[in-house]
Amino acid sequence: MPKYAALIYSAAEEEGQSTPEQWAQIMAEYNDFQAKAGAAGVIAGGEALHPTSTATTVHVDGGKDGKVSHTDGPFAETKEVLGGFYLLECGDLDEALNWAAQIPGAWYGRIEVRPVVEFSQEG
Amino acid sequence: MNLEETLRNEGGRVLATLIRLTGDFQLAEDALQEASLSAVEIWSKGHIPDNPAAWLTAIARNKALDRMRRETKRSGKELEAMRLLVDDSLPDDGHDDRLRLIFTCCHPALSVDSRVALSLRTICGLTTVEIARAYLTSETTMGQRISRAKKKIATARIPYRVPAAHELPDRLASVLAVVYLVYTMGHHAGEGRLDSRTDLAIEAIRLGRLLVELMPDEPEAAGLLALMLATDARRKARLDKAGEVLLLADQDRSQWNHHQIREASELVERNLRRGARGEYLLEGAIASLHGLASNWDETDWRQIVELYRMLELAKPTVVVRVNRAVAEAELSGPEAGLRLLDDVEGVANWHLYWSTRAELLHRSGLFDQAAAAYRDALTCPMNESDRHFLEQRLASLSALN
Numbered sequence: 001m002p003k004y005a006a007l008i009y010s011a012a013e014e015e016g017q018s019t020p021e022q023w024a025q026i027m028a029e030y031n032d033f034q035a036k037a038g039a040a041g042v043i044a045g046g047e048a049l050h051p052t053s054t055a056t057t058v059h060v061d062g063g064k065d066g067k068v069s070h071t072d073g074p075f076a077e078t079k080e081v082l083g084g085f086y087l088l089e090c091g092d093l094d095e096a097l098n099w100a101a102q103i104p105g106a107w108y109g110r111i112e113v114r115p116v117v118e119f120s121q122e123g
Numbered sequence: 124m125n126l127e128e129t130l131r132n133e134g135g136r137v138l139a140t141l142i143r144l145t146g147d148f149q150l151a152e153d154a155l156q157e158a159s160l161s162a163v164e165i166w167s168k169g170h171i172p173d174n175p176a177a178w179l180t181a182i183a184r185n186k187a188l189d190r191m192r193r194e195t196k197r198s199g200k201e202l203e204a205m206r207l208l209v210d211d212s213l214p215d216d217g218h219d220d221r222l223r224l225i226f227t228c229c230h231p232a233l234s235v236d237s238r239v240a241l242s243l244r245t246i247c248g249l250t251t252v253e254i255a256r257a258y259l260t261s262e263t264t265m266g267q268r269i270s271r272a273k274k275k276i277a278t279a280r281i282p283y284r285v286p287a288a289h290e291l292p293d294r295l296a297s298v299l300a301v302v303y304l305v306y307t308m309g310h311h312a313g314e315g316r317l318d319s320r321t322d323l324a325i326e327a328i329r330l331g332r333l334l335v336e337l338m339p340d341e342p343e344a345a346g347l348l349a350l351m352l353a354t355d356a357r358r359k360a361r362l363d364k365a366g367e368v369l370l371l372a373d374q375d376r377s378q379w380n381h382h383q384i385r386e387a388s389e390l391v392e393r394n395l396r397r398g399a400r401g402e403y404l405l406e407g408a409i410a411s412l413h414g415l416a417s418n419w420d421e422t423d424w425r426q427i428v429e430l431y432r433m434l435e436l437a438k439p440t441v442v443v444r445v446n447r448a449v450a451e452a453e454l455s456g457p458e459a460g461l462r463l464l465d466d467v468e469g470v471a472n473w474h475l476y477w478s479t480r481a482e483l484l485h486r487s488g489l490f491d492q493a494a495a496a497y498r499d500a501l502t503c504p505m506n507e508s509d510r511h512f513l514e515q516r517l518a519s520l521s522a523l524n
Contacts, residue, residue, distance in 0.1 A: 002280055092280040093232055093279045093280050093281045093282065094281075094282050094286075094290075097232070113279075115278050115279045
């Protein structure tokens with residue numbers, strides 16, 4: 001079964017921006033989605049990420065064995081940031097897009113749906 | 124029917140079937156290409172088969188299978204699936220396959236430009252060079268766009284099927300929009316002479332006919348076909364002998380294609396009677412009413428205004444609003460039209476907004492303001508025919524002053 005990554009992007013969250021009640025509501029919405037998609041056998045994985053303020057970007061200058069540099073922050077400073085992802089197992093793109101529209105992140109931000117490379121078939 | 128026409132007419136339906144059998148756009152296209160070469164060779168000797176589509180499908184399917192066998196990278200599973208399909212009897216008339224192909228090519232996961240290019244390539248059988256010319260871009264760029272789209276269909280697994288009933292309204296809207304876009308590109312060329320891309324208008328009508336044939340119960344498909352037929356009926360009368368643009372009011376109506384107008388109004392009437400009131404049907408009704416009037420003054424403006432009011436509720440685009448203003452001006456005087464135009468926003472770069480405004484100002488006797496509006500129109504992008512027309516209007520207005 002093909003897999004799709006559903007990458008959840010939303011406006012960067014400032015600390016204390018949402019009230020505990022709002023958080024609770026969002027969590028409940030995510031729990032609903034996971035229950036529904038889980039029961040349908042669609043979720044093959046997924047994680048939520050801490051805010052980009054906790055991110056460190058690593059680059060090795062000069063290629064392998066080169067000089068390692070660390071930058072505080074995300075790969076790129078953008079208004080909308082990656083906040084988490086799901087791995088969805090779906091028959092085709094229509095199915096994946098249909099599930100993606102039910103992820104609460106799609107209601108507050110956007111979901112980028114990307115097919116996952118299947119090495120066993122491509123190689 | 125000559126060989127070339129047969130290939131062109133049957134090509135789309137054969138390709139659609141091959142894509143279903145192989146699950147691979149590129150492979151299907153290559154196989155059809157090879158089969159067409161064989162056909163040219165054999166058919167030109169006078170052996171044209173009774174059912175050319177079935178003949179082409181059978182040959183192309185074998186060519187595809189050969190190719191799949193040669194390509195070692197294909198998994199055993201895929202080959203197995205293909206072998207099973209070869210045992211399958213020949214497909215039906217290709218009805219469902221062509222419909223699947225249309226919905227795949229117009230899938231909302233593809234960019235609008237890709238949808239248009241892919242549809243012209245696979246359904247209409249236009250070459251990449253021809254499509255590149257329509258988009259005023261290079262063959263390389265267009266080839267890349269088409270191959271990227273095909274690759275996305277394969278990699279992201281855009282399904283090859285007719286959408287389910289609950290998805291159909293949205294998906295059909297995307298298909299109709301693609302066909303209408305091809306039509307407008309052809310009917311009103313973006314560059315050069317107004318009628319320099321008539322070939323695309325003809326392709327769009329061909330597609331429109333196919334949609335009505337495949338989905339006879341969709342009033343919007345009928346509405347779109349009616350809109351295109353009734354508008355296209357006026358094609359030859361739009362330019363005078365010297366190639367100058369003639370407004371609807373000044374056209375020689377004996378040059379209109381009245382057969383097409385009748386066909387359009389029959390489509391419209393049948394579907395309006397069934398209670399359908401979709402956007403394309405309303406636009407088709409307006410275009411038909413223009414076609415049925417024996418001259419400008421005889422036009423049923425009351426009914427046209429009524430249709431535009433309904434259309435604006437469903438689809439409040441600037442094009443609809445400006446066209447409605449023209450109709451209201453005919454019914455109630457230029458001031459009524461100008462009042463409506465005042466409320467239209469986001470049209471600073473659209474020459475037809477300014478020229479409509481200029482026309483109505485002119486009729487209201489406000490010549491200085493009319494001239495200014497023509498000058499605004501001339502700063503917008505447009506084709507040569509339109510530019511020349513507007514320059515002449517401005518010149519005659521200045522002479523009047």
